[in-house]
Amino acid sequence: MNFRKIPTVLTPEEIIEKCFRRVRKVQVVDPDRLYRLRKLNAGKVQAFADTASSTLLKYVRAFPTIEALHPFYRELIDLGVDVDRLKVSLGRIQGIASTVSEIGRGKVKEIMKMRSQEEMMRAQREALGRMVSAVKRARDPLMVLSEAREFMRRLPEIDPKTPTVIIAGYPNVGKSSLTSALSTAKPEISTYPFTTKGVSVGVLEMGGRRVQVVDTPGMLDREPAERNEIERKASSALRNLPGVVLFLVDPTETCGYPIEMQLSLLQKLSEEFPQMRFFVVFTKSDMEEWTLPNVKEVKVDEERIAGWGVVSSTTREGIEELKRALSALLLDEP
Ligand SMILES: Nc1nc2c(ncn2[C@@H]2O[C@H](COP(=O)(O)OP(=O)(O)OP(=O)(O)O)[C@@H](O)[C@H]2O)c(=O)[nH]1
Ligand SMILES: [Mg+2]
Known part of the structure; x- marks a missing residue:
């Protein structure tokens, strides 16, 4: 979904200014004086009406049907936009666009029948x-549209129909490094309107098929109870994405979180997203202090675990295997 295509919403003054610029450009060349005057005055009215209504309708059309x-x-x-108010505003703007068109149409018709210049100019004014x-x-209503646009254009471009790998795990466990290591090109980084850090979206290509890798810091990097209301709701929206959660565990604990705490987050997230499957990866395998953790204590149903992996984003150990496993998981299943 590309909300960045929604054009800048002008203020009424800016729209009026734009209309008058067009009005001033209207010129008519005709040897018949009466016809010329009619065309000139009517043309100015028409130019204003067309510019105003097309500008307003452009906004109405640019907004998606929620x-x-x-x-x-x-x-x-829904987190940043009052959708009902947006709908009412779009309706009002559409109504104003037709009012303007009607005023224009009516006056143009009248002017084209007038005989005196004075009368025509009065009608034009x-x-x-x-x-x-x-x-x-x-x-x-324009203000409502402008605010909605500001919020919507900052939403990251995630295609909710493309198979998705959602990256989760405590801060510093290596989420961003792995997102880059998995992605074919440099991941696209943008800020969610409700996270302080940038969300990055990478793409993993396998045999011409795309899988998107989404790293959402501030969301799945701590327990639900530690997120604020908005972050909780935003995280909850992630459950609509088709795919798997790639849960990162840093066994070296250089991230600053003990292993028990990391595994407990895995359990909490699996409860928060009961319909999603989790692929667990142990990161930073190149480090000297690395050891495979004991995962027997983790109370997550076996069928919820889509797979296990060991990787190093630094040496790329395990990266190709992980890519293959994810592709098989996301692309080969019916
Ligand atoms: N040795 C080694 N260091 C790694 C590896 N992956 C990440 N690191 C280091 O670990 C630190 C954190 O890595 P990030 O990828 O930024 O971790 P993150 O989970 O994205 O962190 P936040 O965005 O803060 O949540 C950085 O200093 C990385 O250089 C790895 O595979 N091996
Ligand atoms: Mg990061």
Whole structure:
């Protein structure tokens, strides 16, 4: 979903200014004076009406229908946008666009029947005045659109239909390093409107098929109870993505978290996402202090564990095997 395509939402004054720039450009060349005057005055009214209504309708069309969006994005948008208010605002802007068009159409028709220049100019001024007032009535709804746009354009570009590897694990266990090591190109980093750190989305390609790797710091790197409300809801939206959680455990504990604590997070996350499967990877295998932890204590149903792996993002040990395992898991299953 590309919310970055939503254009900048202008203020009523900026829209009016834009309209007047077009109005000033209207020129008519015709030897018949009466026809020329009619065309000139009508043309100015038409230019204002067309510019204003097309600008307003462009916004209405640029916003996606929220109901038609994938639940992943619906839930995320809900965190920063009052969806009902957005809908009402879009409706009002559409209404104002038609009002402007109607004023324009009506006046153009009248002007084309007029005979005196004075009468035409009066009609032109009246039409422009009424259209300016109509555009000014769009102030509040335009503000709502502008705020919604700001929030939506900062949502990371995650395709909710592409098989996904969601990276989880305590801070410093090697999530970003592994996201890079798995990705074909440099992962795309963007800031979620509700996390302080950048979310990165990498792509892993296997035989021409794509798998996306999503690292969401501030979300699945601590227990649900330690997240704030927004982070909890944002994390919860991740359950709509098709795929597997890649849970990283750093057995060297150089990350600063004891192994028991890391394994307990795995258990908590498996309870938080009962419909997801977890692939567990032990990171930093190149380090001297590395030992394979005892995982017998972890109370996670065996069928919830999609696999185990040992990797080093530094030496790339285990990376290709992990890629193959993930691809088989995400792409080969019916
Ligand atoms: N030796 C070694 N160091 C690693 C490896 N992977 C990560 N590190 C180091 O561990 C530290 C943390 O790595 P990151 O990839 O930033 O960890 P992270 O989980 O993304 O951390 P946060 O984003 O803070 O949650 C860095 O200093 C890395 O250089 C590895 O495979 N081997
Ligand atoms: Mg990181």
